[in-house]
Amino acid sequence: MSYTDRLRDWLLTDDAALMLGVMTGLYALFTVFGTVLGLNFAGIVSTLQQITFFAAVYALLALALNLQWGYAGLLNIGVAGFMAVAVYTMAMLTAPVNAPAGGVPGLGLPIWVGILGGMTVAAVAGGVVALPALRLKADYFAIVTLAFAEIIRITYNSQLFQTFSVAGFEMGTGASRGIPAPTNPVLSLYYTDPSNYSAGTTAFGSMVFGAFGAIGLDEALVVDITYTLILIGFLVLYYVLLSRIANSPFGRVLKAIRNDELVARSLGKNTRWFKIKTFMLGCALMGFAGILWQGSQSLITPTQFTPMLTFYIFIALIIGGAGSNTGSVIGGALFAGLLFQGPVFVSRIVETVFSLGTAPNTFPDAVAGLAALRVEPLLAYTLSNLASLRFVIVGLVLIYLMLKQPTGILGHRKEIAASIDITERVSRENSVTPPQSEMNPSDSQSRGSGEDDR
Amino acid sequence: MQMSDFYSGLRDSVGDRPLLVVLGVCVLILLLDLVRQLSSGALPARNLAIFLKNGIVLGLIVGLAGVGLSMIYSILGFANFAHGDYLTTGAFAGWMTSYMIAGFGAFGLGDLFLIGIAGDATTVGVGAGVATTPIAILAGLLVAIVFTVFLSVAIDRLIYSRLRDEEGITLVFTSLGVALVLRYLIAFVWGQNSTGLTSTAEPKFSVSSIGLQINAHEITVAVCSLLLMFAVHYLLQYTKLGIAMRAMADNRDLASVTGIPTDRIVRSTWVIGGGLTGAAGYLMTLESGTLAFNTGWTLLLLIFAAVILGGIGSIYGAIFGGLLIGVASTVSLVWLPSGFTQAAAFALMIVVLIVRPNGLFGGVTTA
Numbered sequence: 001m002s003y004t005d006r007l008r009d010w011l012l013t014d015d016a017a018l019m020l021g022v023m024t025g026l027y028a029l030f031t032v033f034g035t036v037l038g039l040n041f042a043g044i045v046s047t048l049q050q051i052t053f054f055a056a057v058y059a060l061l062a063l064a065l066n067l068q069w070g071y072a073g074l075l076n077i078g079v080a081g082f083m084a085v086a087v088y089t090m091a092m093l094t095a096p097v098n099a100p101a102g103g104v105p106g107l108g109l110p111i112w113v114g115i116l117g118g119m120t121v122a123a124v125a126g127g128v129v130a131l132p133a134l135r136l137k138a139d140y141f142a143i144v145t146l147a148f149a150e151i152i153r154i155t156y157n158s159q160l161f162q163t164f165s166v167a168g169f170e171m172g173t174g175a176s177r178g179i180p181a182p183t184n185p186v187l188s189l190y191y192t193d194p195s196n197y198s199a200g201t202t203a204f205g206s207m208v209f210g211a212f213g214a215i216g217l218d219e220a221l222v223v224d225i226t227y228t229l230i231l232i233g234f235l236v237l238y239y240v241l242l243s244r245i246a247n248s249p250f251g252r253v254l255k256a257i258r259n260d261e262l263v264a265r266s267l268g269k270n271t272r273w274f275k276i277k278t279f280m281l282g283c284a285l286m287g288f289a290g291i292l293w294q295g296s297q298s299l300i301t302p303t304q305f306t307p308m309l310t311f312y313i314f315i316a317l318i319i320g321g322a323g324s325n326t327g328s329v330i331g332g333a334l335f336a337g338l339l340f341q342g343p344v345f346v347s348r349i350v351e352t353v354f355s356l357g358t359a360p361n362t363f364p365d366a367v368a369g370l371a372a373l374r375v376e377p378l379l380a381y382t383l384s385n386l387a388s389l390r391f392v393i394v395g396l397v398l399i400y401l402m403l404k405q406p407t408g409i410l411g412h413r414k415e416i417a418a419s420i421d422i423t424e425r426v427s428r429e430n431s432v433t434p435p436q437s438e439m440n441p442s443d444s445q446s447r448g449s450g451e452d453d454r
Numbered sequence: 455m456q457m458s459d460f461y462s463g464l465r466d467s468v469g470d471r472p473l474l475v476v477l478g479v480c481v482l483i484l485l486l487d488l489v490r491q492l493s494s495g496a497l498p499a500r501n502l503a504i505f506l507k508n509g510i511v512l513g514l515i516v517g518l519a520g521v522g523l524s525m526i527y528s529i530l531g532f533a534n535f536a537h538g539d540y541l542t543t544g545a546f547a548g549w550m551t552s553y554m555i556a557g558f559g560a561f562g563l564g565d566l567f568l569i570g571i572a573g574d575a576t577t578v579g580v581g582a583g584v585a586t587t588p589i590a591i592l593a594g595l596l597v598a599i600v601f602t603v604f605l606s607v608a609i610d611r612l613i614y615s616r617l618r619d620e621e622g623i624t625l626v627f628t629s630l631g632v633a634l635v636l637r638y639l640i641a642f643v644w645g646q647n648s649t650g651l652t653s654t655a656e657p658k659f660s661v662s663s664i665g666l667q668i669n670a671h672e673i674t675v676a677v678c679s680l681l682l683m684f685a686v687h688y689l690l691q692y693t694k695l696g697i698a699m700r701a702m703a704d705n706r707d708l709a710s711v712t713g714i715p716t717d718r719i720v721r722s723t724w725v726i727g728g729g730l731t732g733a734a735g736y737l738m739t740l741e742s743g744t745l746a747f748n749t750g751w752t753l754l755l756l757i758f759a760a761v762i763l764g765g766i767g768s769i770y771g772a773i774f775g776g777l778l779i780g781v782a783s784t785v786s787l788v789w790l791p792s793g794f795t796q797a798a799a800f801a802l803m804i805v806v807l808i809v810r811p812n813g814l815f816g817g818v819t820t821a
Contacts (some may be wrong), residue, residue: 075623132808139533139622139766140807143758147800150755154797307755311630318627362572363643364564388641395634402628403616 008439018410022330026051026337030076031201042216049225051290051337056231057293059332062317063238063325064285069117070245070323072278073258075142077310078129079286081149084305085125087294088156090118092171094182104179105163111182118291119284125152126283146307157302178301181294186227190219190425204393231292238285242325254278255300258323315339315398321408330409339397343390359384473807474574488788497788503666505784511672512739513760513780514679519734519753520760520772522727523688528703528767529723532613532625536633537731538754540602543636544732545739546644548598549582549651555590556582569745570649585657585769593623595736602732606724609744613797615720623705633751641747648746651739675737682733683773686726695722703767756796757785759803765813774814778802 030051034044061079068074076082094277095106113230125148133144155161156173163172170291173179187194190205197219201209212222245251256264257271265271294304312335320331350356359380360366369377382389401408491497523537546569547668553566557580565573570580584591609632617625658667690696702709710716738753739745760779764771779799786798806814 098783136807136811140762140811140813143762144804144807145534146755147759147804151797151800154793158791158793160791160793214546267552312631314627362564362568362645364567364573382642385642388638388646391634391638392642395631395636395638398631399613399628400629400633402620402624403613406620406624406627 018326019329019333022333023052023055026055026333030337030341030345033349036349037345038109040216040220042218045217046221046224049221049228051341053224053228053231054336054340055333056228056235057289058287058313058316059235059329059338060231060292061240061286061313062320062328062332063235063242064282064289065313065317066322066325066328067101067242067245067285068279068282069317070328071251071254072275074130074275074279075138075280076145076279076282077142077307077314078145078147079151079310079313080307081145081152082122082283082286083290083294083309084149084152084156084302086118086122086284087290087300087305088118088173088179088276089121090114090291090295091179091300092173093117095179097170103255104172104174106444107169107171111185114182115288115291119287122287122290123280123284126280127276130279134272134275138223146310149305149310153302153305156305165446174300176302178299180283181296181298181300184227184296186223186230189226192222212416213243227296234288234292238289239325239329246325250274312394315394318398318401321410324408324410327408327410339394340390343386343393345392347386350379351383354379355382356383380397477805477809484789491788500665502785502788503661503664505787506781507666507668507672509781509784510777511675512784513742513777514676514683515734515738515776515782516753516756516760517773517776518679518682518730518737519757520764520776521683521735521769522729522731523757524761524767524769524772525699525723525727527761529699529720530618530625532622532629533758533766535626535629535754536609536636537629537757538750538752539633539640540606540728540731541738541750541753542640542745542747543605543750544598544602545735545745546589546640547601548732548736549739549745550592551597552582552587552590552594553580555593556580556587565685568644569651571644572645578653581653582651583653583656584674585652586655589672591740595733598732598736599729600732602735603725603728606728606731608719610721610724613674631744637747637751640817644747646747648744648749650743651745652743654743671741671743675741678733678737682730686730686769689726695719699723710786716803756799759799760812763803763806765815768813768815771813 027048030047031044034047037043039047061083065076065079068076086129090111091114092104092106093109094111095104095108097105097108099105129145129148133141136144157176159174159175161173162177163170165171183194183210189202190208191197191199191201193199195260209219209222213219217225248253253264253269253271253274256267256269257274261271294300297304316331316335317328318331319334320329354376356376356379358367360377363381366381369375488497488502492499492502519537519541522540523534526532526534526537549569550567553569553575554558557566561575561579562573565575566580568575570577581587582590594677613628613632614625617628629775652671656670660667660670660675690700698709698719699722701712701714702716706716709719735750739749756779757776760775761772761777763778764773764775779802783795783799783803786795790798
């Protein structure tokens with residue numbers, strides 16, 4: 001079967017329809033938001049680009065986390081730490097040898113070496129954590145990963161390593177001031193000198209900028225769109241890779257471990273080694289996703305890697321449903337679109353549609369308006385403090401999900417550990433038994449919501 | 455003969471746990487280095503005494519908060535990630551009360567409500583403290599306890615009680631949601647800046663021989679924490695409720711069959727655990743003198759480290775773990791720069807877990 005045939009087959013599946021449907025829905029919603037706000041064409045395109053960017057990075061991270069948690073059942077709540085290791089290693093390897101004043105010296109290696117180095121170090125860090133910690137109970141393992149991530153962040157934040165030298169090579173982390181990220185390689189596609197735009201554009205750059213300039217999209221936006229498209233390319237790679245792993249003999253062992261580790265071990269599988277390999281691979285993938293995300297910012301600081309980042313990725317995965325790659329992608333998109341960007345746009349719309357006046361500075365002032373039967377001060381205060389309220393919404397959604405659908409949108413689908421669906425054969429041979437999938441062995445991911453099985 | 459037995463025994467135990475030996479050597483080296491630094495004067499005795507004092511005060515607070523976390527873990531079987539935010543909520547409720555009593559009449563209620571974050575009721579203006587406004591502090595502590603008790607029982611009724619039969623991981627994520635809601639509701643009302651709380655003019659008592667100074671707030675914190683810990687110890691060991699709780703932690707079904715009203719025990723656990731957490735929140739902010747919306751969240755990892763170090767489920771483990779974490783984080787300053795206090799505490803936890811995978815008091819899940 002050729003690849004085009006496979007692609008066509010896949011596009012006709014439910015999973016592809018779901019993912020494309022979710023993205024189309026998000027695009028439609030934000031186009032409406034943009035129109036109501038009176039944005040022009042470029043503004044709307046820019047909005048959609050941002051949504052896609054965040055959806056893609058959260059989907060990448062959720063996919064990597066799904067390999068560890070959804071398939072192997074390893075509760076890693078130190079994702080931010082492993083991302084930090086990869087991103088910092090990349091930045092330190094690629095930083096210029098002769099740093100400008102106030103900069104951080106590095107090894108000046110090409111960017112692909114930096115990326116590979118970052119992923120390798122993240123994988124090694126994962127191995128170092130997993131090797132001793134896998135002996136622990138799940139809860140203890142989780143806390144150890146979190147503690148490790150915090151130690152990493154504290155280390156990168158420390159003045160001690162702002163600059164240091166190893167075997168005569170000057171390098172550093174930049175401490176709390178951060179380390180500049182390398183120039184985005186996408187820029188060299190368009191500009192002859194990425195550090196100085198006025199030096200002129202490449203032939204390809206002139207062509208593309210000209211074409212997009214004609215429909216009103218400026219150069220910066222074109223660069224952002226290009227980078228987002230590259231992210232989507234990597235997302236497809238991750239999805240294919242992880243789906244293949246899940247259906248390979250290796251993946252079946254992982255699912256068996258998740259369902260019942262004792263059985264897997266009784267069948268002669270070295271479950272510990274499987275777990276360590278999975279954990280290391282997951283960490284490398286998280287590291288690369290981190291490089292694609294945080295490495296594309298101009299500055300890398302330790303505050304970008306607080307434990308909350310890990311929990312956002314978990315929330316994205318939980319929304320989609322742990323144990324499902326398609327769910328991970330959808331969860332990432334919904335989390336980034338609806339929970340992160342959605343409230344910002346809603347508040348902007350409320351601000352433009354109703355004129356609320358200046359917001360009171362403090363909560364008592366806002367409530368004082370209520371006594372005079374005026375709601376506007378409280379409403380204006382609410383909108384100006386949306387940054388806080390957004391997290392309240394995230395929390396409420398998480399609680400609601402746990403109460404109503406703890407397995408997420410797609411988590412109730414059961415991926416069986418065996419290569420052949422035994423239950424299917426039973427129902428075919430014995431026509432008395434109605435065809436159904438409820439006879440699967442108990443699955444640790446199914447938490448009593450089997451009634452809406454599809 | 456006996457000698458060779460001893461050596462072969464030693465060799466066996468060393469061979470079994472090479473890691474333990476390596477760690478033992480590391481600890482020995484650190485201790486020797488400590489003695490060397492003390493005797494050579496590189497580390498004045500006064501500095502070490504200050505580190506120890508700060509560590510013990512922090513450790514008592516962490517231990518107090520850890521007891522609540524540990525009790526909930528052993529009775530309900532999940533790690534409550536909202537625990538740190540219960541602590542913050544208690545502290546905010548307590549300090550609002552303290553400010554309203556200490557600054558009553560002098561400032562408007564709206565200003566006092568903001569406990570110095572904004573408005574006229576500034577920290578210096580109100581001048582709250584154990585010596586200056588003892589009644590306000592006592593009332594604040596009581597309100598912090600009572601409010602956190604109500605909060606934890608209400609959240610249990612509303613949310614956790616519906617998930618009694620779910621797995622621990624579902625509850626962990628639910629508690630994460632609760633944590634986010636609580637923390638950012640506080641941020642919504644009081645903003646994201648931290649505020650000073652107490653007047654700095656507190657009486658200090660000095661131990662003249664080494665020049666160590668202990669202020670009134672630290673003494674208050676130590677006395678209150680120790681009293682509360684003894685109260686919990688008495689309650690668990692000698693009252694009917696305590697025995698029922700330990701039975702339930704041991705085997706829930708068996709406890710239920712024996713006729714122990716498990717629902718009521720769960721509620722009592724939240725009452726005691728919540729109360730201790732509220733007290734820890736108020737006492738911690740009394741000692742540090744600052745409060746922000748994420749005070750408890752940042753402390754949560756230390757509390758977890760303490761509880762796990764001691765062995766989840768054991769309250770004595772939590773107290774001991776708290777002290778160990780507190781002292782380790784401050785004494786680490788002898789060797790490490792000041793940014794690494796928390797990192798040292800986490801590293802200690804990881805090391806202990808490698809050697810004793812169930813924590814120091816592990817396996818004792820009798821509350």
